[in-house]
Amino acid sequence: MRHGSRPDAGRSAMVRGALVAVLLAGGAVGCAGDGEADTTDRPPRPTTPAAAVNRAAEESESITSLRYEVRGTVSGRGRLEAEATMTAQPSTLSMTQTGEAYRGLRLETRFVDGAMYASGSLLRSDKLVGRKKWVTAAPAVWGGGAIENQSYLMVPRQLEGSPLVQSTLLTGSRDVKLIGTDKVRGKDAPHYRGTVTYDGLIASLKTGKTGKAGESGGAGEDAGTRRFDHFLNLEVADPLTMDLWLDPDGRPLQFRMRAAYDKKNAGQDLGPLDLTVTFLEIDPRTSIKAPPPDTVIPLKDSARRD
Incomplete structure (x- = not known):
């Protein structure tokens, strides 16, 4: 099995x-034009x-x-669209998701310094008021393998890699x-x-x-x-x-x-x-940062995604 x-x-x-x-x-x-191919810097054509x-x-x-987009169908969540920016070293991510499973609502997630941050209209909490716009949880890992990843269900399993x-x-x-x-x-x-x-x-x-x-x-x-x-x-x-x-x-x-x-x-x-x-x-020039501390509350003190 x-x-x-x-x-x-x-x-x-x-x-x-x-x-x-x-x-x-x-x-x-x-390849470069005839007579212009740089055979010293470029390996042979496959x-x-x-x-x-x-x-x-x-x-x-x-x-x-990398800046990229995802479109299609995810098992268990139906149609989904996402736009994201990531860095490889260190592994960071900023992603915005929409789709039929989100009922027209929006979810933004960030992974920075071993923590996950989430914001957007999809989140439901009477504590997300005033400057408190983000929930956070740690440890969190995006971009790792099947065992390492932990996104607290804020990112579909298939988009965790x-x-x-x-x-x-x-x-x-x-x-x-x-x-x-x-x-x-x-x-x-x-x-x-x-x-x-x-x-x-x-x-x-x-x-x-x-x-x-x-x-x-x-x-x-x-x-x-x-x-x-x-x-x-x-x-x-x-x-x-x-x-x-x-x-x-x-x-x-x-x-x-x-x-x-x-x-x-x-x-x-x-x-x-x-x-x-x-x-x-x-290779865009990008810097993904955690939200300001005074805008964040712990996920366990707030509410998980509906």
Whole structure:
């Protein structure tokens, strides 16, 4: 039996978790004009879909901050939209969510210095008056693996993982194909598709191989472990279908992940996962800070989300 688990369910249950695949940014890297190619600074153009996907995973490792949006359907919450800005080191996040499960209301969350802060019209509390606009709880972790994450249900489980890691899950696929070239945010974007399974990710984790035919990525064992942990967050059943679009530099530009929810997680069908994540700006100058102390009250002294 394979299924994902909540962080507090224990590692043994988590490792049986359902497969999760997320669109990895693969990568056909745009070349300079004839006679202008810089062969010393730019590695050779990937020659196979698997190599392009692996290159994109390597490129994502160097991204330090990201502005992105999420659109689609989340298991148990229905349609959802989110806009977010994150940093990789340290791991911080500022995200605003809306959607049908929120009844037209808005929820803003921040993760800074090991604490979670939440604000918005979705929160209900007679104590959120005057300058008191935020609730907080700690310890809180966003962007970690299936065990580390703790968002106090303010962020859907599937959005608790970093999109920089989620975008590399396609390296665990054995059937990556180039579908064609699409326009994404006005750019010609190579479009790759593949399926990711629990067994495939386990195999790539054990062997260090990230593509088919023995092609390996350059992110190393630690990156493989992070991918597997992020995959478990999605709590879906095999197989997960992943589409990935790359920018002209071979970096992730957009990815889509689709799969059925693994009913073993909750004993009921909470609907499918179908999320599209679009990278709006790579390495923006950003600083995510905690709200002023006099605007914050502890979550336990307030009220949780309805």
